[in-house]
Amino acid sequence: MNRVVVMGVLLVLFCVGWVQLVPVVEEESSRTEEPVNVLFVALDDLRPELGCYGSDLAITPHFDAFAKEAYLFERAVCAVPVCGASRASVMTGLRPNGSRFRTFSSRADEDAPDVPTMGAWFKSNGYFTASNGKIFHKNQDSKESWSEKPWRPERDFRDYQNPDNIAVAAAQGHGPATERGQTSAVYADDLTLAKTLDDLERLAKMEQPFFLGVGFFKPHLPFCAPQRFWDLHNPDSIGLAENRYAPLHAPEAAMHSFGELRAYQDIPKDVNQDVPDSMQVVLRHGYQACVSYVDHLFGQLIQKLEETGMADNTLVVVWGDHGWQLGEHSLWAKHCNFQTSLKVPLLLRLPGQKSGQRVAPMVELTDLYPTICAIAGLDAPEHLQGTDLELDMSEFGDASNRVTFSKFHGGETVTTERYSYTEFRQKKSGELRGLMLFDLSTDPDENSNVASSSEYSGVRMSLSLKLDSLRQLTKGL
Secondary structure (H helix, E strand, O other), rough: OOOOEEEEEEEOOOOOOEEEEEEEEEOOOOOOOOOOOEEEEEOOOOOOHHHHHHOOOOOOOHHHHHOOOOOEOOOOOOOOOOOOHHHHHHHHHOOOOOEEEOOOOOOOOHHOOOOOOOOHHHHHHHOOOEEEOOOOOOOOOHHHOOOOOOOOOOOOOOOOOHHHHHHHHHOOOOOOOOEEEEOOOOHHHHHHHHHHHHHHHHHOOOOOOEEEEEEOOOOOOOOEEHHHHHOOOHHHOOOOOOOOOOEEOOOHHOOOOHHHOOOOOOOOOOOOOOOOOHHHHHHHHHHHHHHHHHHHHHHHHHHHHHHHHOHHHHEEEEEOOOOOOOOOHHHHEEOOHHHHHEEEEEEOOOOOOOOOOOOOOOHHHHHHHHHHHHOOOOEEEEEOOOOOOOOOOOOOOHHHHHHHHEEOEEEEEEEOEEEEEEEEEEEOOOOOEEEEEEEEEOOOOOOOOOOOOHHHHHHHHHHHHEEEEEEEHHHOO
């Protein structure tokens, strides 16, 4: 299929420091513009733990190489730090509120049945749409979004390959939190990759543009990866998190007992017992191994896109559904309002783009839906609550005033260039249970809550008003 090369150029608004993404079609009267394909790559539980994001521990050559040709958003945050809710928010373009997108099992077709998902919108605009692996948390969620039955390997994320671990998981529901698989081990994500490589060959022969969602399970627990990816990392250099304590003056509502991790066979079940230091190192090592493993899979995916000749006419989107605690603040997993659980990797490579650009201002994952529509040349549906990142951000004024909204149960957070502010409220009464305010310019790791400091009283009041404004906006749909 002949492809028109679509180039991306930057318009730098020097007065605000914001970068516009403007796809420009090469002008040539003898050519006809063709639709842009979309390769939409979702990564489960991946925080910005990549070399291209400055991680000293990550070994991610394929993501790093991709970033050199893409827009890398340095401060992207999720709407909800839990799988199902975050994905439903991304795919509908809606922020969470008190009645939608609340838990790991949230479904778009139940919480927002009257709005078209991203897949459904592209399908209605003439695209062939397909889902491989984990795009929605529940594979049958919004299944009408896809032109064919959504595909997922029969194995789920608790995919052990070692016989002893398989036996333990069968008997107890969960096996160990980590596994060092044999070199020849084939995990669920390998199957998702194989299916996707075949699909790219098939799609290259079609005249219809495509929207192909590819969702990898890793680095979700359990941290299972072939031994060679464990061997890439020296556990002695990984060590422990530096801030293994609750932030000073943190409200009780900010903390949790990381039940997701404690469900695994080799993790203490007593909520008053911390994970032993030696096990913490193993877990952190396992996370890095899984990140390197999924990097390897991603490299093969991008290579196949190049081999099929479709790279110059395909928008590639790479995103994580939320962050993850690796012992920071004595927490594990997600399920909290700290930046470690809210910040995500987000990279966009425009069709034909060959040079990368780092984008500093805050963005939300809810911005993806309108942005992808704009790059593909589609009108966006009216219900979207995110912002098309091609715009000059005039809605928010100066880019330094860009505010993002995140919610987890009773905790609602606004994040700005300098601050992270959270209000914790009782679900039924709305009574305030606690506040958190972190000055990220002096305390980027959020170790000291200054919500009660008189020095920050004006900041607290201003951010509370911004939070209330965004809270009201989420009730609009």
